[in-house]
Amino acid sequence: MKKIDGWVTAPQGFLAAGVKAGIKASGNHDVAVIYSTVPAATGAVFTQNKMCAAPVLEKLHKRLRLRLL
Numbered sequence: 001m002k003k004i005d006g007w008v009t010a011p012q013g014f015l016a017a018g019v020k021a022g023i024k025a026s027g028n029h030d031v032a033v034i035y036s037t038v039p040a041a042t043g044a045v046f047t048q049n050k051m052c053a054a055p056v057l058e059k060l061h062k063r064l065r066l067r068l069l
Helices: 054-068
Strands: 014-019 031-036
């Protein structure tokens, strides 16, 4: 794998944007979208919350179960 210096849009074919959606009380940017201009099969959700939503917990549960097999 080749390391590419720069931010998330450094590799060709990627666009990104961040907005202030009003989720954070501080008023800082709180939602980001990364877009691939070519077909790509991947997805991710990142959070720093102490409480995870059900879809995140389900994903963690599946990952742990696969490691135990």
